[in-house]
Amino acid sequence: MYALTSTQYPEVHTSHFRDFYTAQVKQDAIAISLVKGMRVGRDGPQLISQMIRKNLNLDCSVLIGGNVASDLGNKELSEAVIASSSREMGAIFRKLFQTSYFYVDILQDVAGAEMCGTLKNIVALAVGIVDGLDYGCNAKAVIMRQGLTEMRKFAKTLYPNVRNETFFESCGLGDLIATCLGGRHHTTAEAWTRAWKVCGLGGLPKT
Ligand SMILES: NC(=O)c1ccc[n+]([C@@H]2O[C@H](COP(=O)([O-])OP(=O)(O)OC[C@H]3O[C@@H](n4cnc5c(N)ncnc54)[C@H](O)[C@@H]3O)[C@@H](O)[C@H]2O)c1
Ligand SMILES: O=P(O)(O)OC[C@H](O)CO
Secondary structure (H helix, E strand, O other): OOOOOHHHHHHOOOHHHHHHHHOOOOOOOEEEEOOOOEEEEOOEEEEHHHHHHHHHOOEEEEEEEOOOHHHHHOOOOEEEEEEOOOHHHHHHHHHHHOOOOEEEEEEOOHHHHHHHHHHHHHHHHHHHHHHHOOOOHHHHHHHHHHHHHHHHHHHHHHOOOOOHHHHHOHHHHHHHHHHHHHOHHHHHHHHHHHHHHHHOHHHOOOO
């Protein structure tokens, strides 16, 4: 088993990366990405799984869910999906990840699951701003519901074959709720908004 850290992903499109890993990874290896995000370059948007598939010539699955790391570390009940090109491939990875407190479902919509994991962070920023403004539950419900709808529309614009059902799985609605309740994007946006209310834009850090 060979693990890449997220710090290695920005290099994944380079020939250095390809030469280095193809020398070490067996031809019949299979890959799974745990990264939430995508690369948008001059050649257009690319999912992490697409980059791995293209550059390393490996079949690549993804694991995505409402999985705040500290909760998982405490072995609290969590769930995720593994999205793979086939159910057989998903079943291989499920054996690796599923535990008594971490339930893993299998999907065959890799692009849909990965787009969910990427786009939910934007909705979490908006919910953090709403919390920073001390609005109540109604406004947060609006942002989360409309956010999920826009996630689906945007994903389908880029990848027309993504499935509607994917957005109601753990990678979609589940991850959206977890991130909006306790993720770092939400926490950062709330703190930024509270600071803005006190200091105004001039008092905020430039980064
Ligand atoms: N922490 C969680 O609760 C959690 C849960 C589920 C999924 N994930 C996903 O796992 C991945 C890693 O999350 P993490 O919590 O380990 O994040 P982290 O912030 O702890 O680590 C990310 C690392 O990436 C590096 N990095 C960021 N941009 C870079 C760039 N352009 N070039 C080189 N290095 C860069 C940072 O320096 C950092 O070391 C993310 O895709 C995240 O969405 C995290
Ligand atoms: O801390 P965040 O906002 O990156 O969210 C962490 C995970 O993606 C939640 O599933």
